[in-house]
Amino acid sequence: MTRSEIIEGLRDILLAADDRNTAALANCSEQSRLMADLGFSSVSMLYMVIAIEEKFGIRFDDNVGAADFATLGDVVDYIEKKLA
Amino acid sequence: MIRVRLGSVYHYGIFVSEDEVIAFGLPPVPEYQNHPHRFVVCAVDVDVFSCGVIPEVAEYDLRERRQKFSDRQIVANARARLGETGYNLLHNNCEHFANECVFGEKRSEQTESVRRRWLARPICDIYLTDIVQPCPGEPLYPPQRDAEIRACSHDGLRAARYAAWQLLLFAGRRSLALDPERLKFRKTHSGQWTCDKMFFSLSHTNDVAAVAVSNAPVGVDLEALSDMGRRFPDGGVQQLYDSWLTSGEKQLYPPTDMGFLTCWTRKEAVYKRTGRGSFHPLRVDTTKAEARTFRLPGGSERILSVSGEHAGSAHLFTTDLIKTTLLAPEEI
Numbered sequence: 266m267t268r269s270e271i272i273e274g275l276r277d278i279l280l281a282a283d284d285r286n287t288a289a290l291a292n293c294s295e296q297s298r299l300m301a302d303l304g305f306s307s308v309s310m311l312y313m314v315i316a317i318e319e320k321f322g323i324r325f326d327d328n329v330g331a332a333d334f335a336t337l338g339d340v341v342d343y344i345e346k347k348l349a
Numbered sequence: 350m351i352r353v354r355l356g357s358v359y360h361y362g363i364f365v366s367e368d369e370v371i372a373f374g375l376p377p378v379p380e381y382q383n384h385p386h387r388f389v390v391c392a393v394d395v396d397v398f399s400c401g402v403i404p405e406v407a408e409y410d411l412r413e414r415r416q417k418f419s420d421r422q423i424v425a426n427a428r429a430r431l432g433e434t435g436y437n438l439l440h441n442n443c444e445h446f447a448n449e450c451v452f453g454e455k456r457s458e459q460t461e462s463v464r465r466r467w468l469a470r471p472i473c474d475i476y477l478t479d480i481v482q483p484c485p486g487e488p489l490y491p492p493q494r495d496a497e498i499r500a501c502s503h504d505g506l507r508a509a510r511y512a513a514w515q516l517l518l519f520a521g522r523r524s525l526a527l528d529p530e531r532l533k534f535r536k537t538h539s540g541q542w543t544c545d546k547m548f549f550s551l552s553h554t555n556d557v558a559a560v561a562v563s564n565a566p567v568g569v570d571l572e573a574l575s576d577m578g579r580r581f582p583d584g585g586v587q588q589l590y591d592s593w594l595t596s597g598e599k600q601l602y603p604p605t606d607m608g609f610l611t612c613w614t615r616k617e618a619v620y621k622r623t624g625r626g627s628f629h630p631l632r633v634d635t636t637k638a639e640a641r642t643f644r645l646p647g648g649s650e651r652i653l654s655v656s657g658e659h660a661g662s663a664h665l666f667t668t669d670l671i672k673t674t675l676l677a678p679e680e681i
Contacts, residue, residue, distance in 0.1 A: 273673055280664050281470045287664065291677040307377070308357045315439060315460060316467045327437045328388050
């Protein structure tokens, strides 16, 4: 799976997490900050990691927490590493 | 077992005394985010555990009271795990730990409810793609539909139908993770194609195909504003407006090309969603229908309407079947 496919999949998840945020997500990039730019809360973070497990068929490592993912690019890096 | 609500999540622990609450990890608040022991089973006093919030004490129903260990055993279970690591937000969190101490069973209602929410999420994705002419030769699935499309003698229509069906298979895979060759398509008596694993609807103009896929019945219709003027010159659209909109619709939509097209695409979308009988515009009243309409960006102005239970969650994408881009179109 390419990096751009991961971003597309991730965008679908974020849309499902908050479908009132379409405009922000349409313009998001790997540099977008989950909390400051995309308005993430702890619940949307929990939703995101569960949806990532389901969508990409991966399992998050122990000790991984919200603090490990500041930007969308951090999440893509993590998924890419797990799929490698 | 006690818990405190911190922001929008609960932090769980086993209350032994005011000086000893055993929990997996420190409370998820900023002051502990970089603490070296935040993901260890640890004993803290109730003030640290609760972060100033009044803790809730678990109330067990009859089944749970029968299932849970004795208080003494619960405390022993929790103390035996002090210093344990291996925290996992989804699979081994503070709620899993507390439930395991109390019931001997690892479960987290917080994560399970979120997982259920994801799996049952409303899906209504609409894809748009340019129609490539002449129609490419790669066969489509299922073979009956492929043969039907190839038998179409009108070049433009054949290319449009080919593009729409190709887009449908792409959309099913992308939005619903459906392998095209595992789908069962069936043609109803009224000539409408249906699928066993998804709801879908197709539409096209001369140069763009649109597909909606959903986990609830859905209808989509796409029209080009420029086509209307060409097809119905000299007040033709006004005649259509007068003839084919119900009185209730005339209150809602202005008597302009845009007003008519907004209503018309909604009628078509609603009809495609319900899919019963033949289409008669006056029998489809859009005034109470669950439908949304978008004005699509681009040179030639296009109007797209979608109708369905999940239309409120509709997202639009453009794609060339390789790269897909999310759109944020103006909603009418």
